[in-house]
Amino acid sequence: QVQLQESGPGLVKPSQTLSLTCTVSGGSINGDEYYWTWIRQSPGKGLEWIGHISYRGFTHYNPSLKSRLSISVDKSQNQFSLKLGSVTAADTAVYYCAREGVLSSTAFFDYWGQGTLVTVSS
């Protein structure tokens, strides 16, 4: 059973960089059939796809965040990470990592972490 677990600071100051890591267990991060994804949910709002990365390091970002965003992968640690720069209160959210699979030409998120709350505040 694949499991994902987010880790990182729960409080970040405005204008600083939010950094989170997702550790994958019960399966390898290697494999062309999956992307490794970050998703967030701000208070009172719906889920928002942030971006994803393949094990080869190919990335695709949400254009709304692209200028501040970097997602990387560490195959040796079976981890992938998120860095979001110049944060404001609008970046306060529960951040989830997830595995994105493709079947029958459709992409979906079949395994998720429990989420971690990141608050942007001074």
Next chain:
Amino acid sequence: DIQMTQSPSSLSASVGDRVTITCRASQSINMYLNWYQHKPGKAPKLLIYAASTLQSGVPSRFSGSGSGTDFSLTISSLQPDDFATYSCQQSHSTPWTFGQGTKVEIK
């Protein structure tokens, strides 16, 4: 971006009720529509992908239908474990987008 609109935003129902949640896309997404269940503090769960295919391990009381712009998720007989928030997500084109969620509460 493709906008996803769910209705209702919340509903109250009793155990055993039949519940239907709808999701509308701002443009045609064929059948590239997935449904998730999420509860506070727990990992969200994939219920249905490609509009109507039940994810392995998901009870058969959950079903999905629709194509194009209009979709629905039906729970045929609501169980205590089903009180949660449900979200739709399109996988037609990036950025992938979600509906705002429908909270199913106990009546």
